[in-house]
Amino acid sequence: MTTVAIIGYGYWGPNLLRNYMELPTASLESGCRVKYVCDLRSEQLARAQARYPAVQTTSSFERVIDDPEVEAVVIATPISTHHPLAAAALRVGKHVFVEKPIAASSAEAAELCRLAAGGGLTLMVGHTFVYSPPVRKVKQIIDSGELGEIRFVTSQRVNLGLHQKDVSVIWDLATHDLSILDYWLGDGHRAPQTAPAATPHGHGATPDDVVAVSVTGRACVRRHIPDVAFVNLRFRSGVVALAHVSWLSPVKLRRTVVVGSKKMVLYDDTAADEKVRLYDHGVHYTEPTTFEEFELTYHTGDIVAPRLDTTEPLRAEALHFLECVETGRPPLSDGAAGLRVVKVLEAAEESLRGDSCLVKVEPAAECGPHLRAAGGGRGEPAAGGGRGEPAAGGGRGEPAAGGGREEPAVAPDAAGSRLHVVESDAAGATRPPDRSDRSVRP
Numbered sequence: 066m067t068t069v070a071i072i073g074y075g076y077w078g079p080n081l082l083r084n085y086m087e088l089p090t091a092s093l094e095s096g097c098r099v100k101y102v103c104d105l106r107s108e109q110l111a112r113a114q115a116r117y118p119a120v121q122t123t124s125s126f127e128r129v130i131d132d133p134e135v136e137a138v139v140i141a142t143p144i145s146t147h148h149p150l151a152a153a154a155l156r157v158g159k160h161v162f163v164e165k166p167i168a169a170s171s172a173e174a175a176e177l178c179r180l181a182a183g184g185g186l187t188l189m190v191g192h193t194f195v196y197s198p199p200v201r202k203v204k205q206i207i208d209s210g211e212l213g214e215i216r217f218v219t220s221q222r223v224n225l226g227l228h229q230k231d232v233s234v235i236w237d238l239a240t241h242d243l244s245i246l247d248y249w250l251g252d253g254h255r256a257p258q259t260a261p262a263a264t265p266h267g268h269g270a271t272p273d274d275v276v277a278v279s280v281t282g283r284a285c286v287r288r289h290i291p292d293v294a295f296v297n298l299r300f301r302s303g304v305v306a307l308a309h310v311s312w313l314s315p316v317k318l319r320r321t322v323v324v325g326s327k328k329m330v331l332y333d334d335t336a337a338d339e340k341v342r343l344y345d346h347g348v349h350y351t352e353p354t355t356f357e358e359f360e361l362t363y364h365t366g367d368i369v370a371p372r373l374d375t376t377e378p379l380r381a382e383a384l385h386f387l388e389c390v391e392t393g394r395p396p397l398s399d400g401a402a403g404l405r406v407v408k409v410l411e412a413a414e415e416s417l418r419g420d421s422c423l424v425k426v427e428p429a430a431e432c433g434p435h436l437r438a439a440g441g442g443r444g445e446p447a448a449g450g451g452r453g454e455p456a457a458g459g460g461r462g463e464p465a466a467g468g469g470r471e472e473p474a475v476a477p478d479a480a481g482s483r484l485h486v487v488e489s490d491a492a493g494a495t496r497p498p499d500r501s502d503r504s505v506r507p
């Protein structure tokens with residue numbers, strides 16, 4: 066029985082608690098028990114207590130990590146608090162799941178990776194989308210080579226979203242796109258269970274990395290907090306990608322297109338059904354043999370909507386974390402994945418501050434595969450909700466995978482009292498506040 070504690074019960078924490086409380090424990094070797102919910106706000110603790118009377122509530126993080134029964138903590142607090150809380154838990158030997166992004170800087174993220182590796186502990190980041198069926202299906206399609214060589218990716222993640230006081234739209238929303246791209250094209254490809262030995266599209270055996278970023282953005286509503294950004298990414302292989310993220314849009318769009326040399330795929334997370342569509346469309350160019358002659362052939366073939374399983378991403382994510390704690394296998398979204406995403410986020414903010422200049426992304430030593438157990442391969446969560454079980458559906462009205470904060474209707478209450486002072490510079494870019502933030506306990 067793995068005993069866990071949920072730290073942070075604001076907007077997202079209740080979704081995590083519900084999933085941990087309702088996990089099909091039969092699918093785990095030893096089951097799971099939530100012993101504590103910890104939050105600084107008494108009204109939030111009262112809510113948790115009313116819903117789950119058997120769970121103890123506390124405002125003391127120290128009490129939680131001092132309890133020898135607690136083996137793992139699940140952290141869903143503001144970004145600036147991720148590092149101090151996760152580091153404190155790792156230092157006393159607790160396994161850690163921490164919400165996205167893993168930390169407010171790459172230095173902090175790298176330290177968490179080192180602490181976890183040094184202690185032989187599981188460190189997992191809440192890159193929720195990599196546990197969602199449509200994203201996993203697109204990865205399967207890419208890995209199969211059906212798209213051919215990947216040419217470029219575009220994505221839109223926009224809606225009339227909740228403006229954050231402490232972080233720009235890049236740290237809030239682009240994190241999702243970066244984690245998805247890392248999983249599809251990047252180091253996520255090191256996952257031995259999913260990466261074929263060699264694939265014809267160049268994204269199997271050799272993981273691709275973001276090597277440079279340039280961002281255009283603007284703070285339209287609140288000074289110094291960009292609420293729209295166009296994040297341009299260059300990958301080592303030559304693949305380019307554009308992620309358009311914004312809290313200002315009349316409609317909610319979650320659309321990603323992957324264009325390959327053979328086929329193209331559309332992933333629309335807001336679609337009621339057919340979230341993934343594979344288009345047998347393309348343009349073929351024949352090299353001219355004479356000066357005048359050249360030929361373009363347009364091909365528009367079948368459009369296929371593959372069947373998707375209905376696993377709730379948060380449930381798959383929670384099960385995966387507990388399985389990794391039990392088995393010692395490194396998680397799919399391990400600390401290194403979190404660090405890679407934060408490095409790109411940092412570069413994106415630097416580009417924004419630098420008038421959209423191109424900023425190179427250098428890999429950190431800790432960005433590589435983090436193997437907690439010697440010889441252990443990175444885990445893939447079992448399809449269908451863990452250990453071959455049938456998919457457990459039921460989103461309960463929650464936003465689709467990782468969709469948090471996206472609808473103003475689900476804005477957490479008392480927002481003003483819990484957000485941070487913004488650090489900004491003359492160029493108007495923002496970054497997460499440093500960890501001297503008020504809500505961190507020593």
Ligand SMILES: NC(=O)c1ccc[n+]([C@@H]2O[C@H](COP(=O)([O-])OP(=O)(O)OC[C@H]3O[C@@H](n4cnc5c(N)ncnc54)[C@H](O)[C@@H]3O)[C@@H](O)[C@H]2O)c1
Nearest residue numbers: 073074075076077104105141142164165193467469477504
């Ligand atoms: N994976 C996803 O799709 C997704 C979606 C939404 C939010 N998130 C992430 O979840 C995290 C929390 O976001 P949120 O929207 O719930 O924020 P929130 O501000 O609504 O809630 C955070 C809670 O943490 C509590 N808290 C702060 N410091 C604490 C401390 N030291 N100890 C205990 N509790 C503390 C606050 O009182 C608050 O109740 C963020 O990292 C965010 O990026 C992830």
